[in-house]
Amino acid sequence: MTRCLPALLASLLLSACAPSPPPTQGTVTTDQGRTGVTGYIRYWPGDLPIVLSVPHDGALAPAGIPDRTTGVTVRDSHARALAEAIRDALQARFGRAPHLVVCELSRRKVDGNRPLAEGAADPQAAQAWRDYHGAIDAAEQAVLARSPHGLYLDIHSHGHPKQRLEIGYLLKADDLRLTDLRLDTDATVAARSSLRALSRRTPAKFSELIRGATSLGGLLGARGLPAVPSPTESLLNGDPYFSGAFDIEAHGSRDGGRLDAAQLEVPRMLRDTPEHRAATAQAIAESLEVYFERHFGTRLR
Numbered sequence: 001m002t003r004c005l006p007a008l009l010a011s012l013l014l015s016a017c018a019p020s021p022p023p024t025q026g027t028v029t030t031d032q033g034r035t036g037v038t039g040y041i042r043y044w045p046g047d048l049p050i051v052l053s054v055p056h057d058g059a060l061a062p063a064g065i066p067d068r069t070t071g072v073t074v075r076d077s078h079a080r081a082l083a084e085a086i087r088d089a090l091q092a093r094f095g096r097a098p099h100l101v102v103c104e105l106s107r108r109k110v111d112g113n114r115p116l117a118e119g120a121a122d123p124q125a126a127q128a129w130r131d132y133h134g135a136i137d138a139a140e141q142a143v144l145a146r147s148p149h150g151l152y153l154d155i156h157s158h159g160h161p162k163q164r165l166e167i168g169y170l171l172k173a174d175d176l177r178l179t180d181l182r183l184d185t186d187a188t189v190a191a192r193s194s195l196r197a198l199s200r201r202t203p204a205k206f207s208e209l210i211r212g213a214t215s216l217g218g219l220l221g222a223r224g225l226p227a228v229p230s231p232t233e234s235l236l237n238g239d240p241y242f243s244g245a246f247d248i249e250a251h252g253s254r255d256g257g258r259l260d261a262a263q264l265e266v267p268r269m270l271r272d273t274p275e276h277r278a279a280t281a282q283a284i285a286e287s288l289e290v291y292f293e294r295h296f297g298t299r300l301r
């Protein structure tokens with residue numbers, strides 16, 4: 001989102017932060033992370049070309065910040081713990097950590113995954129919103145300083161009946177019901193997805209990138225995590241489905257950003273216990289290894 005929030009903001013954010021040692025290869029960043037102006041946002045820098053964010057699992061609800069009066073305020077339970085498990089699994093597998101950005105302020109007060117006008121009604125909440133996006137911008141810049149590309153995953157929890165991961169690429173259910181032929185020949189579909197840049201880089205056809213065997217959903221499904229879209233899971237009429245929202249619009253490649261992006265909505269059974277989170281994180285780490293090699297042409301280790 002560097003085109004929306006000036007780079008100056010990211011540098012101000014970091015200069016205002018509590019000191020944090022640079023991450024060292026082979027070690028997990030275990031400190032409290034860097035914080036922005038408000039102290040409600042934590043950013044643990046990493047050294048993989050992967051950025052994780054958790055906008056909806058904040059527990060802090062100070063009385064001095066009024067509750068939002070419009071929009072969804074439900075907390076994404078276990079989303080932060082899952083993101084931390086994913087970071088640990090990536091660290092263990094690749095010897096390097098992803099960047100991790102967490103909003104610790106309750107969704108009742110701020111929603112980073114919505115435009116500012118909807119996500120924050122109060123000046124302090126608005127500053128937390130800016131800190132959150134400034135931290136993701138800083139992570140994006142750190143990735144791009146080392147790599148020409150990278151992947152941004154926005155981590156959420158869903159309560160839908162079907163216990164499967166919902167992977168959002170900003171494509172609506174109707175787009176996902178198009179034939180492979182249409183997906184592969186109508187370039188406007190890829191152009192409105194959060195994988196726009198990757199769709200031009202990968203040797204794979206667009207249908208494979210979003211629902212084939214080497215799509216994120218296909219790789220996760222092969223490792224025991226049902227996901228949609230994927231070769232085996234599709235959207236029936238009436239299936240609830242999260243296609244992605246402001247975070248991946250702002251930081252993904254659809255509108256010219258250089259990171260490709262997906263929103264990961266995780267069902268309860270894949271995030272509710274430490275064992276389930278570890279298994280989910282392990283499958284994600286294995287899948288990303290194949291995904292990066294196949295689509296980005298990059299080895300993560």
Ligand SMILES: [Zn+2]
Nearest residue numbers: 056076156157
């Ligand atoms: Zn959410």
